[in-house]
Amino acid sequence: MTDVDGPRLATSEEFPEMMELLDRYFAYERGGMRANLPFAYDPEHSDHHAIIVEDGRIVSHIAAIPQTLSTGIEGETVECWGIGGVATDRRYRGNGYMSQLLEFWLDRMDDRDVPLSDLSGNRQRYAHFGYENAGSEYQHILTERSFDGEPSASTAVVGYDSAEHLETLHRIHEAEPHRVVRDLAGSRTVFGQRDLETFVYGGESRANDPAYVSLSRTSRSRTIEEFGGSEAGLETLLSHLLAILDLNELTARVPPWHPLEPVFARHSRFWTARPHRKFRICDLPTLLEAFAGQLEARWLESGRTERGSIELGIEDESDGSTESVRIAYGPDSVSVEPGTERPDVELERRAMTSLLFGMPDRTADLRTGDPFLETVLPLRFFVWASEHV
Template sequence: MTGADGPRLATPAEFPEMMALLDRYFAYENGGMRARLPFVYDPERSDRHAVVVEDGRIVSHIAAIPQTLSTGTEGETVECWGIGGVATDRRYRGNGHMSRLLEFWLDRMTERNVALSDLGGNRQRYAHFGYENAGIEYRYSLTERSFDGEPIASDAATVAVDTGGSDEHLEALHRIHEAELYRVVRDPAGSRTVFGQRGLETIVYDDGDEPAYVCLTRESRSPTVEEFGGSEAGLEALLSHLLAVLDLNELTARVPPRHPLEPVFARHSSFWTARPHRKVRICDLPTLLEAFAGQLEARWLESGRTEHGSIELGIEDESDERDERAESVRIAYGPDSVTVEPGTERPDVELERTAMTSLLFGMPDRTADLRTGDPFLETALPLRFFVWASEHV
């Protein structure tokens, strides 16, 4: 083997070879990864893909996809880079390519003051790099017996999006999605891309007054609703329609906590669980908390608490050179306002990176004692966010 070239960004000319590597390990079909995750594998955005080249071929790859998350306060967003497509040719494993590629992207996030990064995958594998379980999602299981009487097919339910051109439903679906409090912010073109991915079926209920939609996959043993929105009556009709028309033994739904349509799933579910939502890494603590300042203030003021105080949070110094600078932020609170400012003193609460994720995002809840010891942390945390499964990188 010759010396490795990289980590470095892929070139446009290398995109087909890169996709062949990913298809071999993830899709098992030519063009599968690009068809199933078109918002990730865009040939016009080779700069979102880092590779290592050995012996004249691409042998390792990691993608970093910038996404903008809505935090639930109007106009308030946070930048989050999704990590995906982690693959190394089996003949070149054990050489540290994955670690160097991930460090390559973490360095770039630091340079650009990116607040968050998220990924799926094994918790133990990525904990070394500062990723930890964060947030909660509910999984609801629905069956024919979950409904009163037999599920009913609906004449108002139709297949939604023709991704080849204009579509009468796309504008309505985009408008419904953009009204969600917690989501990935996307433009109409982004909605078309998401709804058009291979393996994702989008069904619309459109009776004129109470539209709704669901996006589901049927490629596993348990067909799963991965995105939904709209009216309560429309969603209920769609769930009944799917069970009736698709002749399903079971339908699983991935549901954000506190979603206004969550009661529909709870009403018709025979079983449910709560699970960690994503694994996230806090890349820049001050930028993160400044982005969530509106959510923190809104939740504190809604509580009606009258205490005055402040608390400074910090991430412990780490041994790697990338994180030598101090990361701390002070939150001051009173009956009428909350302010988020750069830290100036030794933090009141200084935690290792993954423990800070647990404190701020609440799962696993190994820092509950810290929250209950401070009125603000107890009231305003955990931070709320959600990335629909249809947009997982």
């Protein structure tokens, strides 16, 4: 008889065996996943990892990494658990272990009122669990030939040195309105990833306009996964990288509304807009309360003077109950209030993600039919690729 233990949290003693499973299917080298994603695979946080053990062997794993997203308003954040490391030993596939582990995490999020979960991966694979494309990013493709001007190396660009540059780069990142919130130690971990290489524009003569780009290390087609700082610094960094690296192309993942986006557009061969992440709305009232400041700021910035309210609701597929929240708005304020369970707009979970976060845009008609929704949506967020779980 098969002896199955789990789903359950991994123990610290099981962490090395768990990492062997993940390295076998993702990194193809011992220590690879931990070195490549140190913020996700921290042996001090085995409680972020759920496993199934069969016949004394760890055969399946899913991680849920708690992260805090800044919504763009000072002091306003939203908790989001990132799902990653979805792996089952090929000899044990077909037993439904992935579904069991994911349900394990969704139940824990529900118990803790976590409003949001995100992941990458196949849309169809995770749609059953309520995940849908959310947000947008531009992917700019730069080449030496597309660069506006002659790329040239610069003595003002140096490789990242933690002792010299960490605090400056951390300050730049923390000034980004949409990001994963991290402390100085978190920035040290992110910039220390094995597969991330960071270049810094700086020096004493340029202390007032520093900038940086962090890009993938591997292959001749590399990707800028995080950047920040001054426009002059970014221009110099791009010119420098295209001059010194033997690249087929350089891709940059950029928030569409970022003030430095025009710099990439100026030098791009072409760019595309694509969904940014996949979200699952786990707790609608908590989510909208967390975004209340962004909702109000965008409404007031528009100068619209209508007054009214709209109630949004998600129908629970399991029991048919409704989770709802009412948003009241006027010329001077916006408030998020408890719902009455009689929503004006009631959608299933994935469609609500489309409405609030904008991609795919199958719900555009709902936004254009209401003055508040067409003004404040889609909600803005961004998880830099350097911190994708």
